[in-house]
Amino acid sequence: MKVLLSIKPEFVHEIFQGRKKYEYRKSVFSKHVTKVVVYSTKPEGMIVGEFSIKRILQYTPKELWDKTHNNSGISKQYFDEYFEGRDKGYALQIENPVLYEEPINPFKLFDSFIAPQSFRYINEREFQQSIDFVEL
Numbered sequence: 400m401k402v403l404l405s406i407k408p409e410f411v412h413e414i415f416q417g418r419k420k421y422e423y424r425k426s427v428f429s430k431h432v433t434k435v436v437v438y439s440t441k442p443e444g445m446i447v448g449e450f451s452i453k454r455i456l457q458y459t460p461k462e463l464w465d466k467t468h469n470n471s472g473i474s475k476q477y478f479d480e481y482f483e484g485r486d487k488g489y490a491l492q493i494e495n496p497v498l499y500e501e502p503i504n505p506f507k508l509f510d511s512f513i514a515p516q517s518f519r520y521i522n523e524r525e526f527q528q529s530i531d532f533v534e535l
Contacts, residue, residue: 401434401449401521405514410472411439415448415498419472421490423463423481426517427455435491436521438505438514445502453494460488503530 406414406422413419414437422435436449456463460482464475467490471478482488505512508530 400430400432401436401523401526402428402432402518403436403438403446403515403521404518405438405440405516408439408443411437411443411447413472414450414493415496417496418470420470420493421456421467421472422493423471423473423478424489424491424517425482425485427457427489427491428518428520430520432520434523436526439502440514443502444505444514446499446505446508447502448496448498450496451494453492456490456492457487460485463488463490466490 404422410419410422414422432452434449434451437447439445439447456466458466460478463482464471464478468475468478505514508526
């Protein structure tokens with residue numbers, strides 16, 4: 400199964416340039432998810448690529464930072480602010496990032512598109528059919 404994640408443009412660029420190997424989250428999926436479709440938030444506002452999830456780490460924020468900071472793609476200050484007041488955090492280990500040749504306008508794929516605050520499950524078959532349709 401795939402999910403659509405909203406990610407800030409500066410972090411999207413780090414992911415697809417290979418410097419950000421972990422995407423941090425306060426919560427994760429209840430279903431088995433293998434791929435992430437990346438929605439780069441405004442000002443880009445486009446679906447720009449996808450990556451596989453190698454594994455999902457769950458630790459206290461301190462342990463999570465200790466295990467991932469070398470490939471975090473973010474500052475310690477940003478990390479601490481993001482997880483402030485949290486007992487646990489998650490890191491999606493990024494594998495095989497693929498930047499689409501052409502960004503996809505999400506309004507052409509989804510009826511009444513609203514960028515997900517956390518994530519949105521995607522039916523892989525429907526998503527692929529929608530992409531094929533948009534590319535025609």
